Structures are given as structure tokens and as C-alpha cells.
Amino acid sequence: MSRAEQTTHELRTAFDAGITRSRRWRRDQLRALRRMLLENQPEIEQALHDDLGKHPLEAVITEIGMVIAEIDYALPRLRRWMRARTVPLPLMLAPARGRAVPEPLGVVLIIGPWNYPLQLVLNPLVGALAAGNAAVVKPSELAGATSSLLAELLPLYLDQRALAVVEGGAEVTGQLLEQRFDHIFFTGSEKVGGIVATAAARTLTPVTLELGGKSPTYIDDSVDLAVAARRIMWGKLLNAGQTCVAPDYLLATPATARALVPHLERATREMYGSDAATSPDYGRIVTPRHAERLARMLTDAAPSFGGEVSLEQRYVAPTVIDGVDADSPLMQEEIFGPILPIVHVGSAAEARAFIRSRPKPLAAYVFSRRRRVRRAFLAETSSGGVSFGAPAAHLGAPQLPFGGVGTSGMGAYHGEASFRTFSHLKSVLDKPLRPDTMRLAYPPYRGWVKSLLRRMLMRGR
Ligand code: NAD
Numbered sequence: 434m435s436r437a438e439q440t441t442h443e444l445r446t447a448f449d450a451g452i453t454r455s456r457r458w459r460r461d462q463l464r465a466l467r468r469m470l471l472e473n474q475p476e477i478e479q480a481l482h483d484d485l486g487k488h489p490l491e492a493v494i495t496e497i498g499m500v501i502a503e504i505d506y507a508l509p510r511l512r513r514w515m516r517a518r519t520v521p522l523p524l525m526l527a528p529a530r531g532r533a534v535p536e537p538l539g540v541v542l543i544i545g546p547w548n549y550p551l552q553l554v555l556n557p558l559v560g561a562l563a564a565g566n567a568a569v570v571k572p573s574e575l576a577g578a579t580s581s582l583l584a585e586l587l588p589l590y591l592d593q594r595a596l597a598v599v600e601g602g603a604e605v606t607g608q609l610l611e612q613r614f615d616h617i618f619f620t621g622s623e624k625v626g627g628i629v630a631t632a633a634a635r636t637l638t639p640v641t642l643e644l645g646g647k648s649p650t651y652i653d654d655s656v657d658l659a660v661a662a663r664r665i666m667w668g669k670l671l672n673a674g675q676t677c678v679a680p681d682y683l684l685a686t687p688a689t690a691r692a693l694v695p696h697l698e699r700a701t702r703e704m705y706g707s708d709a710a711t712s713p714d715y716g717r718i719v720t721p722r723h724a725e726r727l728a729r730m731l732t733d734a735a736p737s738f739g740g741e742v743s744l745e746q747r748y749v750a751p752t753v754i755d756g757v758d759a760d761s762p763l764m765q766e767e768i769f770g771p772i773l774p775i776v777h778v779g780s781a782a783e784a785r786a787f788i789r790s791r792p793k794p795l796a797a798y799v800f801s802r803r804r805r806v807r808r809a810f811l812a813e814t815s816s817g818g819v820s821f822g823a824p825a826a827h828l829g830a831p832q833l834p835f836g837g838v839g840t841s842g843m844g845a846y847h848g849e850a851s852f853r854t855f856s857h858l859k860s861v862l863d864k865p866l867r868p869d870t871m872r873l874a875y876p877p878y879r880g881w882v883k884s885l886l887r888r889m890l891m892r893g894r
Contacts, residue, residue: 435608437609437611440597441613447594448567452594453565453566461592463563466558466590469587469590481496485548488716499829500556504559506831514563515565517532518534519531526862528864529863533860533861538615538857540567541568541615543570544619545621549672549676551583553643555583556847560846564854564855569614570599574600574602584600610632613638614638616638616640620643621643623646641843643842643844644677644837646841647682649794650798650799651785652665652683652685652689653685654686659699664824666704669751670704670715673771674769679768682763683773683775684787686779701753709751717746721745724743727768728749731772737755749771756776757776764776785813789813794841795818797818800821800822830847873886
């Protein structure tokens with residue numbers, strides 16, 4: 434038996450024994466996970482700094498704090514989420530009782546990316562545990578410090594019979610994907626999402642795919658450009674731009690873009706000083722290879738500000754490029770770095786057409802005080818989520834389901850959506866044997882009772 438096979442076999446045995454089903458077990462696991470985060474906060478912050486140069490406060494805002502918020506949202510609601518919902522039944526089935534009962538799926542696999550290497554495996558795990566599943570967690574090998582810390586800590590705090598952490602890259606993930614799971618929750622690139630979905634299809638395993646894409650931001654001249662610029666640059670430069678919901682590019686008229694650029698530069702300076710390389714608050718690119726990819730994107734670009742790259746330091750400066758062509762290398766793939774191109778459009782309608790002509794993004798942002806414009810973006814473009822006036826902030830609300838659409842993903846999580854993702858809603862019908870009302874539907878299909886039945890089903894016709 435391979436290691437992956439052994440691991441999943443052990444977890445399945447535990448799940449089949451029913452240890453994960455009680456509310457108490459689920460609650461204890463969530464509390465233990467919360468304790469793990471609080472008791473090891475310095476180690477976690479250090480690991481995230483080692484991997485991505487993340488400032489400890491940014492680690493709290495975007496990783497540790499978000500998981501605690503998910504747990505705190507789930508704990509008091511667990512009883513309600515787990516409750517069977519009674520549903521009214523049609524008269525034809527009377528007397529009978531109908532219920533929709535959430536049940537755990539079984540053994541689930543959670544595969545995480547490197548950019549938020551803690552939050553993006555633990556938030557799905559909160560949902561998996563709340564829903565009563567056993568889980569295999571596979572963090573990203575590119576965030577090695579966080580991955581090994583999770584491998585060390587999770588088994589110390591959580592029930593080892595129902596949880597395993599498997600470390601490694603593509604090969605190890607490939608071995609895991611050969612096993613039978615009841616659900617696979619993947620966060621990462623579109624390309625690997627396809628590999629995961631293909632492997633899952635072989636065993637008809639349901640998948641949630643949290644992918645990426647180019648999230649657009651439209652801005653017009655009706656808003657306070659200084660405030661908008663701060664929000665845009667905050668969302669863009671968080672984690673040095675390596676955020677799935679970062680504003681990937683801006684759409685604006687040439688006049689708005691011209692007026693906006695100085696504000697973007699000022700906002701950047703206010704947050705990271707005149708040389709972000711010396712700012713303790715500014716992150717680094719995960720690997721030299723990714724820094725090189727970003728450097729290549731900048732080859733023929735004429736930045737309005739920024740543009741400096743140091744491969745050894747894994748540093749890419751906050752960069753804005755105005756008037757970028759739609760065919761430019763910057764507009765072909767998700768940037769996933771601190772570079773913000775501005776594409777000129779003639780109008781809001783043109784911006785919407787531009788968004789519609791490209792794959793559906795994970796998020797779309799609109800800065801406009803014109804209600805008509807905001808409404809039109811909602812109605813005429815499709816994206817995983819929309820935020821008016823606050824890029825990336827919608828992720829912070831467990832009340833809002835988070836997920837992509839089209840090539841930016843399938844399925845959603847956070848809050849109750851996580852619980853539902855990791856549960857099966859089982860339909861239950863209870864019908865007493867007496868009186869035997871079902872006889873009305875049995876053949877032979879003749880006589881006045883059957884005519885009456887037909888008329889009832891066809892609403893009198
Ligand atoms: P990735 O797809 O390269 O890696 C994700 C995971 O897949 C890792 O755990 C990795 O070990 C594994 N993997 C890599 N190659 C594999 C293979 N051939 N077979 C099986 N498994 C393999 O993604 P990444 O570079 O870690 O993350 C960046 C991408 O993730 C971006 O596209 C970003 O937009 C997206 N993302 C999406 C979200 C979201 O919530 N929707 C969040 C963060 C990142």
C-alpha cells in the first residue's frame with residue numbers, strides 16, 4: 434500500500450466509525466484549530482515572513498485573523514447549520530413527512546496554493562470539519578516554511594484519526610489524486626485546476642475549484658480619486674500583488690487615467706515610502722522564477738512609476754503603466770504581482786464590453802458614484818464577486834459566499850457556504866404504511882379514481 438493509500442484508508446476507517454459526526458467533535462476540532470492559531474501566532478507569522486516576506490500585521494489581517502473569523506462565525510451557528518430542515522410536501526404524498534438532512538461527505542482533500550498558504554488551506558478546513566468530514570490537507574510546497582509548520586502543528590491540535598497533512602509538490606499531489614475522495618477542494622491556477630478536475634472525473638469525485646484570472650477594475654471621474662487610489666493600491670500591493678482577487682488591471686478613459694496616476698503614486702508612497710524595497714511592510718515575490726516572469730512582462734513597458742526588479746531579492750517595485758494595449762503581454766495572463774496596467778476605454782459601456790469579451794474573472798471592481806453605471810456592471814458582466822469601492826474586501830465577510838464562475842472557478846465557500854460545500858443535503862421522506870394512499874397510483878390505470886388522479890396532476894385539465 435502506498436503512503437497516500439495508507440493515509441486515506443486510515444481516515445476512511447475513522448470516518449466510517451462515525452467519530453466525526455457529532456456536533457461535539459466538530460466543535461472541539463474548531464476550538465482546537467483556534468487555539469493552535471493563538472498559541473503559535475509568532476511561529477506562524479515567522480513562517481509567512483520566511484515564505485513571502487509578509488509583515489506580521491498583514492499576516493494577521495489576511496491569514497490568521499481571517500481563519501479565526503471563520504471559526505468564530507461557524508461555532509455559534511453549527512447547531513442551526515446541522516439541523517434537518519422540514520419541508521412541506523405536496524398533498525399527493527400525504528400523509529408523509531419530508532426533511533432535508535445535511536450529512537458529511539466523508540474523506541475530503543484540500544489542496545492549497547502558496548500565496549496565502551495558511552488561510553487558503555485552513556478556511557476550507559474549517560468548513561470540512563464543521564460539516565463533519567475527515568480531511569487530507571496538502572499545502573503548497575512553494576511556501577515551504579508554512580507547509581512544514583502546518584504539518585507539525587495540525588496533528589498536535591486536531592484529531593489525528595481524522596486529519597492528515599501531506600507535504601509535497603506535483604508528484605505527491607498526483608499520488609493523492611489517485612485515491613478515492615468524497616470531495617476535492619482545490620485552490621490554485623487554472624492549469625492545475627484542470628489537472629485536478631480531470632483526475633476527479635475518473636472517479637466522479639465532486640470538486641470545488643477556486644482559481645484565478647484577471648480581475649478588472651473600472652473607475653470613472655465621479656469618485657474621489659485620492660481615496661479610490663489608496664484602495665486600489667492597497668488591494669493591488671497586498672502580498673506584493675500575489676492575491677487572487679487583486680485588481681489585475683484598470684479600465685478608465687484616458688482623461689480619468691491621467692488624473693488618477695499621480696494619486697496612485699502618492700498612495701503607494703504613503704503606504705510603502707519612496708523606495709518600497711526598504712519598506713518592512715512590502716512583501717516579496719515567492720520565487721526568483723516568478724520574479725523573472727514579472728520582469729518579462731515589463732520588458733517593453735513604459736511605467737508611469739516603478740518598474741525596478743531585483744531577481745536575487747525577489748523584489749518587484751510597485752508599478753503602474755498607463756495606456757497599455759489590450760494585446761500587450763501584461764493583458765494575456767493573470768499578473769499576480771505588483772504591476773498595474775491601465776487600459777483606456779471610451780466609456781463605461783466599452784469597459785463592460787471589454788470585460789465580457791474575456792474569461793469570467795474572480796472579482797470585478799467598480800468605482801463610480803453613478804448608480805446607473807454600477808447597476809449596468811452588475812447586470813451586464815459576470816464575475817465570481819463584485820465589490821463597489823473596495824477591492825478584495827469582500828473576502829473578509831464570512832456572510833458572503835466566495836468563489837469563481839467560468840474559468841475563475843466553480844463552487845463557493847466561507848461561512849455557511851463552506852458548510853454546504855462539504856455536506857450532502859440528503860432528502861428524507863417518511864411515509865407510514867397505513868393508510869396505504871399510494872394504492873391510488875398503482876395500475877390498472879382505469880376507473881374514476883385514476884381519472885380523478887389525472888385531473889389532479891394536470892391541475893384540472
Ligand atoms: P498552482 O496551481 O501552481 O498550485 C496549487 C497547488 O497545486 C499546490 O499545492 C501545488 O503543489 C499543486 N500542484 C502544482 N502542480 C501540480 C500538478 N501538476 N498536479 C497536481 N498538483 C499540482 O497555483 P499557485 O501558483 O500555488 O497559486 C497561484 C494561483 O492560484 C493563481 O492563479 C491564483 O489566482 C490562484 N488563487 C486562487 C484563489 C482563490 O481563492 N480563487 C486564491 C489564491 C490563489
